[in-house]
Amino acid sequence: MQTFKVDEGRRGFLKKSSAITALYLMPSLFVKAISFDKLIPLPIAKEKLQLEINGKTYNLEVDARTSLLDLLREQIGLTGTKKGCDMGQCGACIIHVNGKRLNSCMSLAIDNNNSKIVTIEGLAKGDQLHPMQEAFIKHDGMQCGYCTSGQIMSAVACVREGQATSREKIKDYMEGNICRCGSYQNIVDAIMEVKKSGKPV
Amino acid sequence: MSDFNKYFKMDADDDRADGFEKVTGKAKFTAEHQIPNLAYGVFVCSTIAKGTIKNLDDSLALKASGVFDVISFKNCPTIPGYNSLTADGKRNNQEWRGLKVLSDNKVRFFGQPIALIVADSFENATDAIKLVKAEYEKEDFETDFHKTRLDASKLKANGNYKRGNVAAYKTAPIFIEPEYNIPIEVHNPMEMHASIAVWDGDNKLTVYDKTQAPKRTQSAIAGAFGIPEKNVRVIVEFVGGAFGSGLRSWLNLPAACIAAKKLNRPVKVVLTRPQMFSLVGYRPQSWQKIGMGADASGKLLGISHSAISNTSRYEDFREGIVDVSRFLYACENVDTDYKVLPLDVSTPTWMRGPGEVTGCYALECALDELAYKLKMDPVELRIKNHADVNPENNLPWSTKYLKECYETGKEKIGWKNRPKIPGTLKENGMLVGYGMGSGVFGAGRNNASVRVILKADGNIILQSAVSDMGPGTTTSMTKVAAENLQMPLNKIKFQLGDTDFPPGPGQGGSSTTSSLGSAVFLVCETLKQNLKELAVQKIDSFKNLQTVDIDVKNENIFSTKDSTIKISIADLMKASEKQSIEIVKDSQGNNPQVIKYSSFSFSTHFVKVHVHPKTGAIELKHVVTTGDAGKIISENTARSQMLGGAVGGIGMALKEELKFNHQTGEIENASFGTYHVPLHTDIPPIDVWFVNKPDFIVNPIGAKGLGEIALIGFAAAVANAVFNATGKRVRDLPITPEKLGFKNA
Ligand code: FES
Ligand code: FES
Numbered sequence: 001m002q003t004f005k006v007d008e009g010r011r012g013f014l015k016k017s018s019a020i021t022a023l024y025l026m027p028s029l030f031v032k033a034i035s036f037d038k039l040i041p042l043p044i045a046k047e048k049l050q051l052e053i054n055g056k057t058y059n060l061e062v063d064a065r066t067s068l069l070d071l072l073r074e075q076i077g078l079t080g081t082k083k084g085c086d087m088g089q090c091g092a093c094i095i096h097v098n099g100k101r102l103n104s105c106m107s108l109a110i111d112n113n114n115s116k117i118v119t120i121e122g123l124a125k126g127d128q129l130h131p132m133q134e135a136f137i138k139h140d141g142m143q144c145g146y147c148t149s150g151q152i153m154s155a156v157a158c159v160r161e162g163q164a165t166s167r168e169k170i171k172d173y174m175e176g177n178i179c180r181c182g183s184y185q186n187i188v189d190a191i192m193e194v195k196k197s198g199k200p201v
Numbered sequence: 202m203s204d205f206n207k208y209f210k211m212d213a214d215d216d217r218a219d220g221f222e223k224v225t226g227k228a229k230f231t232a233e234h235q236i237p238n239l240a241y242g243v244f245v246c247s248t249i250a251k252g253t254i255k256n257l258d259d260s261l262a263l264k265a266s267g268v269f270d271v272i273s274f275k276n277c278p279t280i281p282g283y284n285s286l287t288a289d290g291k292r293n294n295q296e297w298r299g300l301k302v303l304s305d306n307k308v309r310f311f312g313q314p315i316a317l318i319v320a321d322s323f324e325n326a327t328d329a330i331k332l333v334k335a336e337y338e339k340e341d342f343e344t345d346f347h348k349t350r351l352d353a354s355k356l357k358a359n360g361n362y363k364r365g366n367v368a369a370y371k372t373a374p375i376f377i378e379p380e381y382n383i384p385i386e387v388h389n390p391m392e393m394h395a396s397i398a399v400w401d402g403d404n405k406l407t408v409y410d411k412t413q414a415p416k417r418t419q420s421a422i423a424g425a426f427g428i429p430e431k432n433v434r435v436i437v438e439f440v441g442g443a444f445g446s447g448l449r450s451w452l453n454l455p456a457a458c459i460a461a462k463k464l465n466r467p468v469k470v471v472l473t474r475p476q477m478f479s480l481v482g483y484r485p486q487s488w489q490k491i492g493m494g495a496d497a498s499g500k501l502l503g504i505s506h507s508a509i510s511n512t513s514r515y516e517d518f519r520e521g522i523v524d525v526s527r528f529l530y531a532c533e534n535v536d537t538d539y540k541v542l543p544l545d546v547s548t549p550t551w552m553r554g555p556g557e558v559t560g561c562y563a564l565e566c567a568l569d570e571l572a573y574k575l576k577m578d579p580v581e582l583r584i585k586n587h588a589d590v591n592p593e594n595n596l597p598w599s600t601k602y603l604k605e606c607y608e609t610g611k612e613k614i615g616w617k618n619r620p621k622i623p624g625t626l627k628e629n630g631m632l633v634g635y636g637m638g639s640g641v642f643g644a645g646r647n648n649a650s651v652r653v654i655l656k657a658d659g660n661i662i663l664q665s666a667v668s669d670m671g672p673g674t675t676t677s678m679t680k681v682a683a684e685n686l687q688m689p690l691n692k693i694k695f696q697l698g699d700t701d702f703p704p705g706p707g708q709g710g711s712s713t714t715s716s717l718g719s720a721v722f723l724v725c726e727t728l729k730q731n732l733k734e735l736a737v738q739k740i741d742s743f744k745n746l747q748t749v750d751i752d753v754k755n756e757n758i759f760s761t762k763d764s765t766i767k768i769s770i771a772d773l774m775k776a777s778e779k780q781s782i783e784i785v786k787d788s789q790g791n792n793p794q795v796i797k798y799s800s801f802s803f804s805t806h807f808v809k810v811h812v813h814p815k816t817g818a819i820e821l822k823h824v825v826t827t828g829d830a831g832k833i834i835s836e837n838t839a840r841s842q843m844l845g846g847a848v849g850g851i852g853m854a855l856k857e858e859l860k861f862n863h864q865t866g867e868i869e870n871a872s873f874g875t876y877h878v879p880l881h882t883d884i885p886p887i888d889v890w891f892v893n894k895p896d897f898i899v900n901p902i903g904a905k906g907l908g909e910i911a912l913i914g915f916a917a918a919v920a921n922a923v924f925n926a927t928g929k930r931v932r933d934l935p936i937t938p939e940k941l942g943f944k945n946a
Contacts, residue, residue, distance in 0.1 A: 073232075082230075140841050171882045178873060185886070
């Protein structure tokens with residue numbers, strides 16, 4: 001089975017537009033397509049999957065074609081993670097899988113068996129917001145709020161991975177997180193503040 | 202005139218009211234509502250640009266796992282709004298506007314939905330797309346704007362304007378007549394357009410829809426299905442950006458409603474990102490020519506502004522591209538001419554700063570070009586031709602502080618360092634240039650209604666059927682109420698996004714704060730008056746007081762004459778045995794002819810650029826953007842809006858361009874990987890500055906709009922700065938190293 005995994009940095013990925021086009025045009029993995037007349041719609045088997053999401057264990061039955069993003073949003077009801085393109089090109093769907101950020105639209109759910117996942121819903125400790133969430137409010141790192149979950153998950157990873165050493169470094173790391181409302185400057189301000197505060201992220 | 206300004210002060214706590222929901226992922230956007238028994242609809246789209254579907258074979262798709270139905274012209278139920286005539290042969294004024302999706306076998310543009318697959322899951326629906334086979338009869342089509350616009354017979358005239366002599370610029374001692382081109386730009390909000398339709402019986406419907414105008418959506422869908430408006434409830438709690446794309450309903454909405462009705466279960470239709478490039482409008486492509494002449498002192502003697510923009514073959518979309526030339530500068534001889542060019546593409550729509558963004562790009566670049574010819578500072582040229590009254594209708598401006606914007610912009614960007622001769626200044630090996638542009642947009646005020654509910658515990662709820670695509674309507678309305686009632690912000694909640702609330706305006710044309718804010722102001726004034734009267738009626742110590750001698754502040758009602766006469770709102774509610782007080786108020790819009798003033802917001806944008814002398818790579822180094830938008834209600838969210846405008850302007854100037862394959866009519870770059878929007882790395886330090894002086898002629902809260910002026914004029918500032926850096930004038934957006942003459946950059 002072929003999987004859509006983005007292992008390299010988002011920046012590199014964005015530049016490979018041909019690879020993206022290829023993914024987009026890829027025919028379904030589950031229909032043996034030769035010519036139209038020979039297409040046979042097959043029943044789709046569900047597969048078992050265990051995940052830990054925001055500290056809670058889920059035992060799931062999942063359509064093998066379902067992306068991790070759609071699993072979260074459509075099946076589990078964790079809609080805090082956003083779909084902005086479904087093509088690995090916008091960063092709205094970024095979550096943490098086993099401690100690393102991942103564009104969840106580009107990963108099949110079933111390829112994440114036994115993974116530990118943290119989404120935007122799992123960042124705060126009860127009523128206590130995560131320092132990055134607080135900083136986003138303070139610096140108004142949002143307008144519509146649709147890219148915000150992905151920006152925050154990426155921003156937390158940026159600080160954790162030691163990439164928040166300067167504004168330029170932060171911008172490079174965050175390049176794959178598009179904000180069409182244009183809140184970029186405030187987002188970088190928020191990340192800078194969290195980094196400088198030395199608060200644990 | 203109100204004394205609102207007297208007690209209005211910026212609150213220290215200026216956080217976005219719905220920030221918590223947005224940073225925790227709790228904010229629910231349209232596609233995120235969890236509805237039991239939901240089915241998923243996805244579009245099958247045409248693979249030709251124009252023609253007729255001869256045969257649509259959906260037999261395999263219907264057999265595919267999980268597929269409930271394939272809806273197309275073959276089996277689409279007719280709905281009343283799809284008829285142009287009523288049963289008795291009259292014109293149907295509730296006819297659905299725009300494409301009547303799924304209803305006929307005509308293809309009008311590449312990628313037009315020709316069928317809707319409805320299945321039990323997104324995966325099953327999507328996988329069945331390739332099982333639907335269409336055979337077409339193709340027709341010739343046109344998607345090439347540049348080629349087609351040269352054939353005058355293809356253009357549709359859309360009105361002229363003149364004052365003084367036509368083409369007077371040609372007789373001026375110094376004149377220019379440059380042409381400018383702007384490609385199609387696409388809104389591309391991060392949230393894709395989506396609708397969920399839930400029928401309750403045959404004539405009651407709830408829709409979750411991404412819209413900037415819930416009331417308009419409600420009446421469009423009620424009309425389309427021939428049911429009473431009150432039977433349609435539109436819910437839109439959060440909107441993930443729109444920038445104009447949500448000002449009208451698109452075909453995802455009727456498709457979801459039709460499917461849900463046919464299948465008797467809720468249906469969700471979410472557009473894909475590639476579909477966002479063709480199914481929800483865009484800023485039309487345009488060609489413009491500006492003739493502009495002046496005497497040696499810089500006094501403008503004539504402006505002629507012509508424009509052509511594209512529309513679709515099936516709808517006329519027009520916008521006020523040339524209008525700005527009639528009133529931004531004082532000039533006796535002005536003529537404008539605007540035509541539209543129908544092409545075999547989908548219909549454009551309003552996009553942030555519609556018309557003015559396009560027009561001001563040309564006008565503000567032309568002024569820059571003229572300034573060089575005159576050997577004059579471009580800001581001086583603008584001040585020389587400053588319009589002290591609106592030259593189009595001779596009405597005075599309600600307020601205009603554009604000169605302050607010029608001054609502040611100049612100072613903050615370091616205008617004094619601007620090289621007088623282009624291409625002569627270098628910094629760290631880079632060519633340096635400075636440029637500026639101005640923006641203007643009408644400060645309209647529309648009708649709006651707001652309900653206030655005062656609870657027994659003294660908490661306030663405000664409600665209106667508006668939506669908020671991001672500027673922060675919830676925040677600013679809460680602040681207007683808090684200032685008016687002199688109450689803490691946390692006691693007030695503003696609710697929106699539900700047509701069960703009193704009707705509010707669509708969020709567009711930079712008029713929400715002005716229109717809705719006026720209604721909030723009015724309803725709060727009325728509430729205070731009610732509380733005063735209630736105190737006089739119910740409370741002994743108030744019995745002999747006149748209401749003019751009573752005030753409401755800090756959740757107390759008190760005599761302004763005798764400080765011992767006082768009662769808290771909660772106690773008054775208790776004493777008068779009221780569970781709540783509810784008031785609905787309508788606030789009327791205004792227009793210049795009635796108020797005898799011309800009301801506009803103004804802006805200036807100053808930018809500094811670096812251009813690499815070898816590669817032509819353009820980098821913005823600094824942006825200063827200023828706004829004359831009246832009183833700033835929430836500085837925090839207002840500033841963010843201006844930042845967003847600058848970012849949009851960077852995209853327009855340097856990156857964004859929709860491209861067609863004119864052989865097939867297909868859009869070539871319908872993805873974020875190929876249509877380039879501004880990213881984190883494209884953004885220089887941006888300074889935002891507001892005049893922040895109220896305009897009480899427009900409305901009692903003193904606020905003009907600022908959503909559009911944030912972007913209008915910005916691209917011109919970049920273009921002018923690139924010229925200042927390089928001496929090369931690129932008039933066709935986006936500006937790229939290739940267009941500057943650098944190869945293989
Ligand atoms: S939704 Fe995953 S990158 Fe856009
Ligand atoms: S806040 Fe709207 S897209 Fe980023």
